[in-house]
Amino acid sequence: MVIVHTGDGKGKTTAALGLAMRAVGHGMKVIMLQFLKGKWKTGERKAAEKLAPLFEIRPLGRGFTWESENIAQDIEAARKAWEESRKIVLAGEYDVVILDEINYVVGYGFLPVEEVLALIREKPPAMHLVLTGRRAHPKLIEAADLVTEMVAVKHPFQKGIKGQRGIEF
Numbered sequence: 001m002v003i004v005h006t007g008d009g010k011g012k013t014t015a016a017l018g019l020a021m022r023a024v025g026h027g028m029k030v031i032m033l034q035f036l037k038g039k040w041k042t043g044e045r046k047a048a049e050k051l052a053p054l055f056e057i058r059p060l061g062r063g064f065t066w067e068s069e070n071i072a073q074d075i076e077a078a079r080k081a082w083e084e085s086r087k088i089v090l091a092g093e094y095d096v097v098i099l100d101e102i103n104y105v106v107g108y109g110f111l112p113v114e115e116v117l118a119l120i121r122e123k124p125p126a127m128h129l130v131l132t133g134r135r136a137h138p139k140l141i142e143a144a145d146l147v148t149e150m151v152a153v154k155h156p157f158q159k160g161i162k163g164q165r166g167i168e169f
Helices: 012-025 043-051 071-091 102-107 113-122 138-143
Strands: 002-006 030-034 055-059 096-100 128-132 146-149
Touching (some): 002 012, 002 138, 012 030, 012 128, 030 071, 043 055, 071 096, 071 102, 071 113, 102 128, 113 128
Parallel strands (some): 002 128, 002 146, 030 055, 030 096
C-alpha cells in the first residue's frame, strides 16, 4: 500500500513510527528515511537501534529547512536524499519504507511530484510506502491507498511550552 500522513496537526511521523512498530512485531523489515531531520539523537532513533536489524532510521537531511541560511544546499541535500531513497525502494530489501517529511520536500519545490509518483508506480508490489509531512500534494493523495490528515486542535507550543523529550523528540 501507499500511505500518506499529512495535515497541520502533530503526529504524522509518530503515526508512521507506530506503523513501523507494528510491522516489526510481525517480523517485517522497516526503514525510515528522514528528509529534513538532522543527525541529532532522537528518542525514535534510540529505539530503532534497539530494534535493529528489523528497523532502521536513516537521517538524510541537514536539519529543518525553515532554519536554513542556504537553500541551495538544502535543495542539493534533498536531491541526494531522494536518490538514496529511490535506490533503497527499488532494491526491494524492505517490507516498509517510510519517506519522512517528503511532503515538505515536494511542497518546497525541491523535488517534482512526478518523480515521487513514478517511484510509487515502480516500487515492488509487496512493499508498503509511507509518505509523511504537511500539505501533501493532491496528486500524492490521489495515488495513495490510505490517507490520514492530522488536525491541530491544541498544542502546548501555543502556550510557549517547549518540545518535550519523549513526546516531540
